[in-house]
Amino acid sequence: MVSGKLYQVMAATASSFGCIAMGLLNVWPSYTVPLLTSNTTNILSAPMTSSEESLLGSLPSLGAMVGTAIVGPLIETFGRKLGGVAVGLPFAVSWAIIAVAKSSILILVARFLGGVAGGAYLILSPMFISEVAEDSIRGALSSSSILFYCFGALSSYLLGWFFSYHTIIWINMAVSVLCCALLMGVPESPVYLMKKNREEDARVSMSLYRGVSPTSMIVQEEISKIKRQIHPSVELTTIIEKAEEAEKEKLNTEEIKEEPIQKTSALKTLYKSYASRRGFLVVITVITLQVSMGMVPVQVYAKHVFNEADPSQADLYSVFFAVVMVAGSLITGGIADKAGRRILIIGSSAAVAVCMATLGMLIQTKVAPPWLTMVMILLYCFCFMCGAGSIPYVLLAEVFTPEVQACASMIIVEWVWFLNFLILVVFTWLNSLIGIHGTFYIFAVTSVINTILSYILVPETKGLSNNQIQDLLRGRGK
Numbered sequence: 001m002v003s004g005k006l007y008q009v010m011a012a013t014a015s016s017f018g019c020i021a022m023g024l025l026n027v028w029p030s031y032t033v034p035l036l037t038s039n040t041t042n043i044l045s046a047p048m049t050s051s052e053e054s055l056l057g058s059l060p061s062l063g064a065m066v067g068t069a070i071v072g073p074l075i076e077t078f079g080r081k082l083g084g085v086a087v088g089l090p091f092a093v094s095w096a097i098i099a100v101a102k103s104s105i106l107i108l109v110a111r112f113l114g115g116v117a118g119g120a121y122l123i124l125s126p127m128f129i130s131e132v133a134e135d136s137i138r139g140a141l142s143s144s145s146i147l148f149y150c151f152g153a154l155s156s157y158l159l160g161w162f163f164s165y166h167t168i169i170w171i172n173m174a175v176s177v178l179c180c181a182l183l184m185g186v187p188e189s190p191v192y193l194m195k196k197n198r199e200e201d202a203r204v205s206m207s208l209y210r211g212v213s214p215t216s217m218i219v220q221e222e223i224s225k226i227k228r229q230i231h232p233s234v235e236l237t238t239i240i241e242k243a244e245e246a247e248k249e250k251l252n253t254e255e256i257k258e259e260p261i262q263k264t265s266a267l268k269t270l271y272k273s274y275a276s277r278r279g280f281l282v283v284i285t286v287i288t289l290q291v292s293m294g295m296v297p298v299q300v301y302a303k304h305v306f307n308e309a310d311p312s313q314a315d316l317y318s319v320f321f322a323v324v325m326v327a328g329s330l331i332t333g334g335i336a337d338k339a340g341r342r343i344l345i346i347g348s349s350a351a352v353a354v355c356m357a358t359l360g361m362l363i364q365t366k367v368a369p370p371w372l373t374m375v376m377i378l379l380y381c382f383c384f385m386c387g388a389g390s391i392p393y394v395l396l397a398e399v400f401t402p403e404v405q406a407c408a409s410m411i412i413v414e415w416v417w418f419l420n421f422l423i424l425v426v427f428t429w430l431n432s433l434i435g436i437h438g439t440f441y442i443f444a445v446t447s448v449i450n451t452i453l454s455y456i457l458v459p460e461t462k463g464l465s466n467n468q469i470q471d472l473l474r475g476r477g478k
Contacts, residue, residue: 004211007187008133011209012141014182015084015128016148018121021091021175022060023152024159025114028168029056030318031160036104043165048104054428055108061421063090063115064122068413071120072406079192080128084183087120091176099169117176119417121145123409126397130405131191132209135465139341140334142397146390147329154322161319191402194226202226229402229466266407275473276408279399282457284412286345287392289450291419293352294443295384297427298377317374324378328385340462341391342454348387349451355380356444364437388450398461399469 033056036048048056067087075083094114101107125145133141159168187209193202200214206222207214270276332344355376362373400408430439461469 016125016144019148020152022118023149024156027156058424059111060115063112064119064417067116067119080189085180088179090117095173130397131189142394150325270404275470278473292446332390344387345391351383353447360437360440
């Protein structure tokens, strides 16, 4: 079992490593904008305009929408490994373009390409993890994409503090290549292999991920479970029928009679299945409110936010900010399978609401010393990452059957990247219209709404198998 869990950790690491590259990519403008917009810049032939500066931060989100759309067909056709390598290549291409670019247009194109890869990894990671992870550690592993993203952001702030412009580019390119190399070192997903009718390969793969023999009862049960999950007709069977079918498969696995089943599109199944519809509603609601709680613009424009409070320490506080992000993600990964999903997202959202309202008041009135505002920003970040920022992606990996996972993930993550683009564009406009304190008040209201809706909608999925989660989602609607 130890070696099996090691393989699961390796798969989670390999499929989430692109999130480090995305963290590096997103934070890059935080310390690069002054170099690219300065009238004395020697990096570009002409300094960036204000509109180009705005696009520098937001274009990766538009690119991510493209990556989200193309990753599903790629990994369903070529597998989680080769498909993942293919969608990771734009990372390397984007940094290669930036390394030689003298035009702001080329840099913007490169930022868009990097976003393509980042969006793809946000689909690949939860899907791969949900297909190989045991129920007992699924929550912790599903948090790895957010943890790795935060580690990438921290690394980017540190790189910007200590290294030169071109050195940072080459480090980013090396990370991009490593993304592709890691994926080639893990076994293929058994779910993908079963979808391609490669049952023997799927048994070998599952045996590695469970640390047992390919002929063991554990592997037979897992393969039987996958077979039931990928058939569209499963939703119509009763609990008793499913139990009887499982018993028959355990007793006579080699003599299963495969009957032709009419294939239904994943989108149609997502619409017709009550459990899938409910899971979709839960995830898209909490993930929409999560984005609207302000972490993305605060992170991308961290230096600007800290300049509002204490210009002399903006670089130092940006690094502290990223350290707190990593710490919050680590804590969530460590306790998600013990504390549960609901309590983390509800408690985290409530704490964020208090932090945002307090921040708005401190910045508006300036009644407190700058260090207190800094502490409150860091506390906001920590509270956000301890639940509201990570649990929605755990749910994304848990609540869907393999049959609709790719389709549902693509739709939800497309929406996330559109919201990220929108909020990054609107953030600057809102700051000029109502001030940064007013923007923080809006984030506080959103956090209150997330607290209430999470209490009403989010089911507790801790320690449940995929079939049990589907039964839970169906049962809550009856």
